[in-house]
Amino acid sequence: MTAEKASKPSFISTQVLDGRYYFLDLSPDERQDIVVVCGGREDCAPDYAIDRPGFQYYTIECMCTGQGEVTLNGRTFAIGPGSVFYYGPDIPHRILNRSSHAMAKYFVNFVGRRAVEILKGSPLYKLEPGWVANPTRIYETFEQLQYSGTTGSEYSRRICAVLLELLILRISEQTISHQHADSQAWQTYQACRQFIEANFLTIRSVEESAAHCHIDPAYMCRLFQRFSKQTPYQLLVRLKMGRAAELLASSDLLVKQVAGVIGLNDPYHFSKVFKKIHGVSPRAFIKRTHRHRRSAGG
Numbered sequence: 001m002t003a004e005k006a007s008k009p010s011f012i013s014t015q016v017l018d019g020r021y022y023f024l025d026l027s028p029d030e031r032q033d034i035v036v037v038c039g040g041r042e043d044c045a046p047d048y049a050i051d052r053p054g055f056q057y058y059t060i061e062c063m064c065t066g067q068g069e070v071t072l073n074g075r076t077f078a079i080g081p082g083s084v085f086y087y088g089p090d091i092p093h094r095i096l097n098r099s100s101h102a103m104a105k106y107f108v109n110f111v112g113r114r115a116v117e118i119l120k121g122s123p124l125y126k127l128e129p130g131w132v133a134n135p136t137r138i139y140e141t142f143e144q145l146q147y148s149g150t151t152g153s154e155y156s157r158r159i160c161a162v163l164l165e166l167l168i169l170r171i172s173e174q175t176i177s178h179q180h181a182d183s184q185a186w187q188t189y190q191a192c193r194q195f196i197e198a199n200f201l202t203i204r205s206v207e208e209s210a211a212h213c214h215i216d217p218a219y220m221c222r223l224f225q226r227f228s229k230q231t232p233y234q235l236l237v238r239l240k241m242g243r244a245a246e247l248l249a250s251s252d253l254l255v256k257q258v259a260g261v262i263g264l265n266d267p268y269h270f271s272k273v274f275k276k277i278h279g280v281s282p283r284a285f286i287k288r289t290h291r292h293r294r295s296a297g298g
Contacts, residue, residue, distance in 0.1 A: 009038075013050060017102050018043040022149025024157050028057075034115040036160040039108035039145055048097040057109040058088035058119060060167065061095070062138055066103030069096045072127045082135035082190070084171055086124040106142035110164055118165060122172040130175035131186070133228035134235075136197065137174070141167045176227060188215065189223040196232060200239040201262055206232045240264065241277040248282055249289040255282045 009026060012019070021040035028035040037057050041064070048068075062084045070079050071094040072087060078098075079085070087093040097103040123130045132138050141163060148159040176186060192213045196203060203209055209232060210217040224232050240262040247258045259270035275281050280288070 011055070013042070013044075013048070015045045015048040016042045017045050020146060022146060024149055024160060028111045030111045030113075032112050034112040034161040034164055035110060036145070036149070036157065036164050037109040037111065039106070039142070039149060041104065041106050041142070041146065043102040043104045044097050045102065046097055046100060048095070048103060050093070050095040052094075053092050054090045055087055055093070055109075056089065057111055058086065058116065059107055059109050060084065060086045060124065060171070061105050061107045062132075062135070062142060064104040064106065064135075064139065066097065066099035066101065068098050068103050068105075070094070070129060072129075075128065077129050079129050081194075082132050082138075083129045084124065084132055084138065084175065085129040086119065086127075091127065106139065108142070108145055108164060108167070112161075115164060115168075118168045122168050123175040124168075124171065130171065132171060132174040133176060133189075134174055134193075134230070136239075137170055138167070141170060174228070185223060186227065188213070189227045192220050192223065192232065193228070193235065196236055197239065200236055201243065203236060204263060206236065209236070237273060238277065241274055244270070244274060244282070245278060245285065248286050255286075258282070 008021065009023070012021065019040055019042045021038060023038040024036050026037060028037050044066075063079050063081050065081055068079045070077055070085055071092075072085060073091055073093075077085075119125055145160055145163050145167070148156055148163060192209060192215070195213055196209050206220065207217050210220045213220065221231055224230055224235070228235070244258050244262050247253055247261060248255070253261070255271065256267040259265065259267050262270075264270040264273070271282050274285070278285060
């Protein structure tokens with residue numbers, strides 16, 4: 001069942017300015033291994049407030065933008081972009097928007113014996129928010145859930161079950177504790193990462209990013225290796241090549257034009273890096289994606 005065809009259940013908040021949802025199984029069998037019930041992305045109103053003594057499903061939420069506050073089992077924490085937390089049956093929780101504008105977040109509701117076992121092995125089970133070192137990867141997994149949950153295919157539920165397991169494992173791999181998130185090193189890493197993510201199209205080098213963040217390039221590399229197990233250069237390249245793939249797939253821009261858009265004016269160097277990231281050359285990628293668009297009637 002897709003989001004468009006389903007009426008919203010009563011537990012979906014009305015304090016939402018904009019929401020994208022998918023509904024897969026609103027009467028799930030908890031004896032199964034992993035069942036994704038529903039999920040989505042919400043832009044919450046400034047007065048957004050949820051206060052419940054518990055919830056019928058297990059739920060993971062991840063902040064995208066804005067600042068908020070979550071109380072889990074009587075303990076209150078500040079939350080912001082990249083913070084993740086869970087609640088479920090018999091877990092009192094309150095979620096408040098502390099931003100003057102919309103607070104955006106992803107969520108997924110689920111049940112199942114294996115899902116709970118995996119959740120128990122994650123940092124989230126301590127009932128305190130964690131902060132993920134590379135939130136983009138977590139957002140991507142939520143978006144994959146969103147896409148698969150709305151296709152309405154016979155495989156949607158199974159794919160979403162696999163993606164939910166992947167989501168929990170990725171969170172477990174990348175989560176920094178709430179206490180560590182208060183450290184100066186973490187705050188510096190967050191500022192550097194957010195600068196790169198916001199300006200990757202125009203950034204030419206790691207040194208340029210470090211200079212803007214007023215830190216030594218070697219120190220910035222150590223921060224990234226510590227908190228995200230990648231280098232700033234790897235993040236920068238992945239973001240550039242991700243945008244390049246989007247442009248090549250959805251526009252009629254030439255390869256050299258796309259290279260210019262993402263700040264790589266040497267088409268040969270662009271093609272070399274693109275193939276290293278995506279496994280095919282830009283021209284081969286264009287042929288594949290455009291062929292798919294024609295076969296799909298796009």
